[in-house]
Amino acid sequence: MTRHQLVDQIFQKRTYLCVGLDTDIDRIPRHLRDQPDAVLQFNRQIIEATKDHCVAYKINTAFYEASGAKGWDVMAQTAALIPDTHLRIADAKRGDIGNTSAQYARAFFETLAFDAVTVAPYMGADSVRPFLEYTDKWTILLGLTSNAGAADFEMQRVLHRSTAGIESAELALDVSTSSTEHLYETVLRTAAGWGSEENLMFVIGATQADSFSTVRRLTPNHFYLVPGVGAQGGSLRDISKAALTADCGLLVNASRAIIYASEGEDFADEAAAIASQYAFEMAGYLPGSPVV
Amino acid sequence: MTRHQLVDQIFQKRTYLCVGLDTDIDRIPRHLRDQPDAVLQFNRQIIEATKDHCVAYKINTAFYEASGAKGWDVMAQTAALIPDTHLRIADAKRGDIGNTSAQYARAFFETLAFDAVTVAPYMGADSVRPFLEYTDKWTILLGLTSNAGAADFEMQRVLHRSTAGIESAELALDVSTSSTEHLYETVLRTAAGWGSEENLMFVIGATQADSFSTVRRLTPNHFYLVPGVGAQGGSLRDISKAALTADCGLLVNASRAIIYASEGEDFADEAAAIASQYAFEMAGYLPGSPVV
Numbered sequence: 001m002t003r004h005q006l007v008d009q010i011f012q013k014r015t016y017l018c019v020g021l022d023t024d025i026d027r028i029p030r031h032l033r034d035q036p037d038a039v040l041q042f043n044r045q046i047i048e049a050t051k052d053h054c055v056a057y058k059i060n061t062a063f064y065e066a067s068g069a070k071g072w073d074v075m076a077q078t079a080a081l082i083p084d085t086h087l088r089i090a091d092a093k094r095g096d097i098g099n100t101s102a103q104y105a106r107a108f109f110e111t112l113a114f115d116a117v118t119v120a121p122y123m124g125a126d127s128v129r130p131f132l133e134y135t136d137k138w139t140i141l142l143g144l145t146s147n148a149g150a151a152d153f154e155m156q157r158v159l160h161r162s163t164a165g166i167e168s169a170e171l172a173l174d175v176s177t178s179s180t181e182h183l184y185e186t187v188l189r190t191a192a193g194w195g196s197e198e199n200l201m202f203v204i205g206a207t208q209a210d211s212f213s214t215v216r217r218l219t220p221n222h223f224y225l226v227p228g229v230g231a232q233g234g235s236l237r238d239i240s241k242a243a244l245t246a247d248c249g250l251l252v253n254a255s256r257a258i259i260y261a262s263e264g265e266d267f268a269d270e271a272a273a274i275a276s277q278y279a280f281e282m283a284g285y286l287p288g289s290p291v292v
Numbered sequence: 293m294t295r296h297q298l299v300d301q302i303f304q305k306r307t308y309l310c311v312g313l314d315t316d317i318d319r320i321p322r323h324l325r326d327q328p329d330a331v332l333q334f335n336r337q338i339i340e341a342t343k344d345h346c347v348a349y350k351i352n353t354a355f356y357e358a359s360g361a362k363g364w365d366v367m368a369q370t371a372a373l374i375p376d377t378h379l380r381i382a383d384a385k386r387g388d389i390g391n392t393s394a395q396y397a398r399a400f401f402e403t404l405a406f407d408a409v410t411v412a413p414y415m416g417a418d419s420v421r422p423f424l425e426y427t428d429k430w431t432i433l434l435g436l437t438s439n440a441g442a443a444d445f446e447m448q449r450v451l452h453r454s455t456a457g458i459e460s461a462e463l464a465l466d467v468s469t470s471s472t473e474h475l476y477e478t479v480l481r482t483a484a485g486w487g488s489e490e491n492l493m494f495v496i497g498a499t500q501a502d503s504f505s506t507v508r509r510l511t512p513n514h515f516y517l518v519p520g521v522g523a524q525g526g527s528l529r530d531i532s533k534a535a536l537t538a539d540c541g542l543l544v545n546a547s548r549a550i551i552y553a554s555e556g557e558d559f560a561d562e563a564a565a566i567a568s569q570y571a572f573e574m575a576g577y578l579p580g581s582p583v584v
Contacts, residue, residue, distance in 0.1 A: 112360065123434070145415050
């Protein structure tokens with residue numbers, strides 16, 4: 001799915017919601033739990049109920065891997081249920097040396113029918129490039145995440161790259177005149193050059209509203225995948241005000257708040273109701289039409 | 293497998309070799325390729341041929357995921373083939389928000405029979421802790437990796453944590469008196485406190501021999517998983533001289549150099565020959581007995 005196609009969907013349907021299929025067998029309604037293919041049935045009903053209110057689905061690989069090969073099969077079948085009109089995201093947070101990342105890219109972009117995969121930046125350019133080589137797919141790189149642990153490394157102060165190559169002997173002198181930035185800023189600035197705005201997005205957590213203006217300054221036109229509204233407490237209003245662009249530039253994900261909206265037989269209707277509330281609010285923030 | 297049991301195996305067999313099962317269907321010998329379960333057959337013969345020369349096997353999940361659910365099944369079956377005397381490592385480089393990392397931990401430590409899993413540090417403490425809660429398993433956190441991309445972020449200069457919390461307004465003053473370290477040093481120092489030397493190891497690439505003394509200073513007693521000898525060019529001699537501890541403290545991995553030693557029907561014999569050469573060299577570097 002190209003950026004043009006994605007933006008078209010967003011403005012036609014007036015929503016930038018992504019529904020997260022973090023489906024945990026222990027949390028789906030009791031009446032489904034004992035049936036064969038319970039998770040697949042649950043996902044099918046969630047997709048059917050929410051598809052008019054969202055433009056993307058995000059499958060969290062962990063919840064499927066927890067069931068082993070059978071879970072991986074359910075993930076493949078779930079990906080195949082997502083309509084072509086919706087962006088299919090594998091939230092996998094992969095990343096390894098080049099020949100290994102190439103295998104991961106093959107797994108999600110060829111063997112499975114995903115349009116996008118989330119990737120971790122720690123190992124640098126050659127761990128991300130094999131994903132970006134699929135120019136008709138999306139690589140979604142972790143930038144600033146929604147969890148408390150973001151403070152441990154992502155928010156650490158890094159010497160600005162222009163001075164960072166120097167040796168420690170010179171450092172005592174140079175550090176006094178050099179500027180610093182957060183590690184996530186270094187990641188955004190550096191990685192923005194690895195792909196294009198047509199095949200690279202960033203993960204920016206909704207709980208990080210204070211940082212959204214910095215993030216937008218560094219990457220003014222990139223799309224962001226924004227987890228952390230709903231169960232994690234981020235504000236849809238705050239992040240939309242701070243980061244919406246002329247062609248939207250945001251996919252806001254909610255998982256638990258939607259898929260576990262009810263534990264009863266009405267779970268799909270309740271999921272649709274919550275998704276529709278998000279979409280209604282989003283329609284109010286979106287410009288009338290994309291300016292591109 | 294406890295640290296005591298692992299060290300026992302290392303000194304009994306006088307080897308700290310880990311064999312990496314990065315099995316690519318396109319690279320296994322032709323006579324196997326068309327058979328059903330070709331990858332499993334290949335892995336079975338490699339394990340049988342090399343088990344006396346190594347103490348661990350590392351399964352690279354990417355190479356199995358590239359074949360989808362079927363590949364995941366072959367991975368599960370391969371893990372089950374590894375003898376109890378050997379550490380079973382899933383080289384998966386996972387890491388996500390807490391409830392998701394808990395699912396990954398369940399996938400590798402419960403659903404599959406692994407003793408250890410590699411984890412990426414970018415998202416911080418709460419993304420790693422769910423793995424460390426399995427105190428009888430091993431979490432192997434990325435520290436300094438073997439690839440060129442390590443220069444992009446891992447080698448960036450970070451303000452030392454003791455000064456890192458201050459706001460940017462104060463920073464211009466404080467930065468002149470503060471010290472810096474590489475990001476991988478921040479990761480090692482910070483994460484060392486999250487687990488114990490009995491359930492936390494670090495990945496340190498063999499191509500980073502210049503940094504091994506720094507790494508050992510920061511984490512004097514932790515075990516390291518060291519990829520990057522063989523195909524990636526790291527020196528077994530250099531890293532052993534710099535980082536061996538009284539109870540070894542190293543697992544050195546070779547993958548392609550061993551499993552693809554021959555493309556012919558003699559592949560298992562040739563794999564055994566290469567593994568045996570590594571083990572012979574390692575025996576020369578190991579102390580006579582562990583001092584613990």
